[in-house]
Each structure stands twice: as structure tokens, then as C-alpha cells.
Amino acid sequence: MDAYEAIVSKRDTREYEPQPISAEHLRRIAQAGRMAGSSKDEQPIRLLLLTEPDDKAAIAQCGDFAEHLPGSPLVVIVVRLGDSRPFDAGRAAQNMMVAAHADGIASCPVGIQHDDCAREVLGLPSEATVAMAITFGYPTGGRAQGRGSRRIDLESFVRLGRWDGPAGL
Numbered sequence: 516m517d518a519y520e521a522i523v524s525k526r527d528t529r530e531y532e533p534q535p536i537s538a539e540h541l542r543r544i545a546q547a548g549r550m551a552g553s554s555k556d557e558q559p560i561r562l563l564l565l566t567e568p569d570d571k572a573a574i575a576q577c578g579d580f581a582e583h584l585p586g587s588p589l590v591v592i593v594v595r596l597g598d599s600r601p602f603d604a605g606r607a608a609q610n611m612m613v614a615a616h617a618d619g620i621a622s623c624p625v626g627i628q629h630d631d632c633a634r635e636v637l638g639l640p641s642e643a644t645v646a647m648a649i650t651f652g653y654p655t656g657g658r659a660q661g662r663g664s665r666r667i668d669l670e671s672f673v674r675l676g677r678w679d680g681p682a683g684l
Contacts, residue, residue, distance in 0.1 A: 531652025
């Protein structure tokens with residue numbers, strides 16, 4: 516699958532087969548995150564990989580909409596160091612999700628709203644913040660299943676020059 520196809524066909528998926536992510540795929544996912552650019556090339560993002568059921572259940576308690584998190588074979592915690600920008604975390608997250616999708620692995624970003632809870636569960640230092648969790652797994656039934664929502668059309672998504680400018684391309 517080429518990069519464009521991986522981007523436009525990726526769907527957030529919350530149900531996975533129980534099999535663990537292979538070591539090769541795990542390495543590719545982490546490498547894709549590592550290779551994301553960052554502001555001023557500061558490289559302020561780190562990853563925590565959770566595979567143990569108790570660890571996944573504990574971090575799920577730190578998110579308001581994370582009930583599906585323990586059911587995934589792999590949870591990647593994207594950690595921001597210092598006063599880094601959320602944008603850098605988003606770049607790493609998207610790289611990992613698109614690379615995984617190209618390898619047949621589904622994923623879904625999960626917000627972790629309770630920072631103090633996450634710091635305690637993960638043993639993070641005070642200067643670290645969980646940007647998000649991402650669930651990964653081989654999709655149930657062999658293919659990623661989104662919720663069926665259609666994307667807005669390109670004409671509504673794009674404006675030329677100014678907000679009140681012409682719509683579309």
C-alpha cells in the first residue's frame with residue numbers, strides 16, 4: 516500500500532484480535548514514531564509500550580473514554596517532555612498509525628484526560644505529560660472497521676485565500 520492509500524483508507528478501530536503484535540511490527544511502529552519531525556528538531560517525544568493487561572487496565576482509568584483500551588494487544592503511550600508542543604506528539608502518533616495500517620494493523624487514538632492519574636500509573640516524572648494513548652491490534656475479522664461516518668466533502672473542507680473566500684479547489 517502506498518503512503519496516500521494508507522492515509523485515505525485508515526479508519527480508527529476499537530476491536531482487535533487477541534494475538535500480540537509481532538516484534539517486527541512493533542519495531543516498525545516505534546520507528547515510525549521516532550522518525551516524526553519536531554519543532555526545532557528537539558525530539559521531545561517518548562513512547563511507553565504497554566502489553567500487560569493490568570497496565571492497560573490501569574491507564575484506562577485515567578481517560579474518560581478509554582473503556583476499549585484494555586482489549587487491545589498493544590497500547591502506545593505518547594509522552595511529551597518539558598514544555599513541548601502537542602503538535603509534535605500528533606506528528607509521531609499519525610506516523611505510527613499510518614505505518615501500522617500499511618502493515619495491516621488497526622489503531623485508535625485515545626485521550627488521557629487525567630494527567631495526575633497517568634503520571635502515577637506510569638511512574639512519569641513531573642516534567643512529562645501523556646499526550647495520548649494509541650491502541651493497536653490486528654483488526655477483528657481481518658479488516659479495520661470505522662464507525663461508518665462519512666468525511667465532509669472536499670468542497671466544504673477547503674477555502675481559498677480567506678475564510679470568506681471561495682470554497683473548494
